[in-house]
Amino acid sequence: MPSLFNSWWKPSKTNRTARRAAKSRLRVEQLEDRVTPAAGMLDTTFSGDGKVTTDLGGSNSVHAVAVDGLGRTLVAGDTNQNFKVTRYQVDGSLDMGFGTGGTATVDFGSNDSARGVAVDGLGRILLGGFSTIGGDNNDFAVARLTDAGILDASFSDDSKATVDFGGDDVGFGVAVDGLGRVVLGGYSRIGGAPTPSRQPG
Ligand SMILES: [Ca+2]
Ligand SMILES: [Ca+2]
Numbered sequence: 001m002p003s004l005f006n007s008w009w010k011p012s013k014t015n016r017t018a019r020r021a022a023k024s025r026l027r028v029e030q031l032e033d034r035v036t037p038a039a040g041m042l043d044t045t046f047s048g049d050g051k052v053t054t055d056l057g058g059s060n061s062v063h064a065v066a067v068d069g070l071g072r073t074l075v076a077g078d079t080n081q082n083f084k085v086t087r088y089q090v091d092g093s094l095d096m097g098f099g100t101g102g103t104a105t106v107d108f109g110s111n112d113s114a115r116g117v118a119v120d121g122l123g124r125i126l127l128g129g130f131s132t133i134g135g136d137n138n139d140f141a142v143a144r145l146t147d148a149g150i151l152d153a154s155f156s157d158d159s160k161a162t163v164d165f166g167g168d169d170v171g172f173g174v175a176v177d178g179l180g181r182v183v184l185g186g187y188s189r190i191g192g193a194p195t196p197s198r199q200p201g
Contacts, residue, residue, distance in 0.1 A: 047092025128174025
């Protein structure tokens with residue numbers, strides 16, 4: 001008569017059969033050919049080597065970057081005292097359907113520099129920075145462009161708005177909330193001697 005112990009440790013015929021069936025189902029699949037770059041390495045799917053440069057003429061300064069909902073990269077800054085923003089496709093190529101040849105320009109009529117870029121829920125692009133439009137010191141400045149990089153006249157009548165706190169007012173960042181409202185951040189130097197524009201060039 002088998003003991004209780006023997007009946008516990010001996011695999012039953014049913015279990016042995018199940019294990020053999022499981023082993024027979026194992027297959028070694030050949031891995032597909034793929035490259036997985038290590039984190040922090042340049043992404044060669046972007047412009048071939050992970051880098052791209054664009055000459056806008058003159059002295060080009062980049063101050064902010066953002067990626068929109070379609071994975072397109074927006075690079076913002078200034079050239080020749082105007083806001084500039086250039087958009088690149090996911091593969092790093094210039095988005096020729098944006099602005100003029102991939103770049104949009106905003107001129108407040110003075111010495112203007114974009115220091116922040118944001119994209120709202122409708123794909124519109126906000127550029128925030130500062131401008132000397134108000135006189136010999138800076139004012140906060142913001143502009144909105146359509147998804148196609150065209151000045152958006154539905155924003156502040158002419159796509160552009162400025163705020164003068166009464167001193168040297170330097171906007172450094174822009175954000176959009178869930179209701180599409182625009183927030184500019186930066187600093188203001190009020191009181192004391194007027195500060196010359198910080199716009200380079
Ligand atoms: Ca200008
Ligand atoms: Ca001012």
